[in-house]
Amino acid sequence: MDLRTVNVTRYILPLREGGSLPALTDADDGFKYVLKFKGAGQREKALIAELIGGEIARLLGFKVPELVFAFLDPAFGRSEGDEEIQDLLKSSQGQNLALHFLSGAINYDALAMEVDPLLASKIVWLDMLITNVDRTFRNTNMLMWNRELWLIDHGASLLFHHAWTNWEKSATKSFPIIQNHVLLPRASQLDEANESFKKLLSPEKIKEVVSLIPEEWLLASGDGEDAEALRDVYQEYLHLRFSYADQFTKEAQDARAALI
Structure with missing residues (x-):
């Protein structure tokens, strides 16, 4: 069992209000992902729960979007104008978790x-x-x-x-x-x-x-x-x-x- 790693290339928009602020992003494999930030909310523990819960669900036969490790370069987001989002990006440098975006769902x-x-x-x-x-x-x-x-x-x-x-x-x-x-x-x-x-x-x-x-x-x-x-x-x-x-x-x- 293994997860792919992608590099986040573009922050598109936050998907909902709230402390975690997951975002729609582009990655270097050409796909869009819903990115879960390790710098948000419950931090890494939320990502651990997301990973375990999602992959157990997949093992049991449920439909679950592909989970990938998503890498944020330290330089990513420096040009972001929203201070809250910029702080979130800075605190999430390195390895995060993302779900494949189901367009039209x-x-x-x-x-x-x-x-x-x-x-x-x-x-x-x-x-x-x-x-x-x-x-x-x-x-x-x-x-x-x-x-x-x-x-x-x-x-x-x-x-x-x-x-x-x-x-x-x-x-x-x-x-x-x-x-x-x-x-x-x-x-x-x-x-x-x-x-x-x-x-x-x-x-x-x-x-x-x-x-x-x-x-x-x-x-x-x-x-x-x-x-x-x-x-x-x-x-x-x-x-x-x-x-x-x-x-x-x-x-x-x-x-x-x-x-x-």
Whole structure:
């Protein structure tokens, strides 16, 4: 498992207001990307969550835009007139993360678009696994592109790594935020999703995903001085969380029953 690296050549425009300010950019491979900056919001931890969440989703068979490492040259953005954006570019020099831009895609609208119950159940299961607080009616983080549903924006996942203590307890505790999931009302096949994914997601696959995290991202937060030890925690957390799949599947079923 590997990710390509591209060099960002042009900042086109910010995609939405807010602290993270992801941007539409051009890269030297001729494609457009949605760039997630390591200098924004939750900094490198958001990129780690984006990387792990997106690549686990891909392993499980979901449609996810290609993720690439995106390099920002130190000279990039010096001519940017907006001071906030210029500061963001300066603090994001080096290796960032970007998603391939799906031109013409539209945001998923729960009121206007139906999702197959099994697919809905699988997405809820994924978000329980990675403790994704997004994918709500307010912020669905899904796109319709070429008549297919694509998953984006997993940077709000892996809540445990923002505190980093008692990660074993975090892996097995309840996740009541799932009651706000936009697809929970349609997720009537959670048992089927659980049984399917337990056959697909092996410890070896989890290790492959975690091995993609750049060392500099792991060390940037100051949570430790040994990148491999920190990488091991991510791997062990996901193993433990995965072993808890039957329990969190039941939790999602109970949350759904309370809604309908």
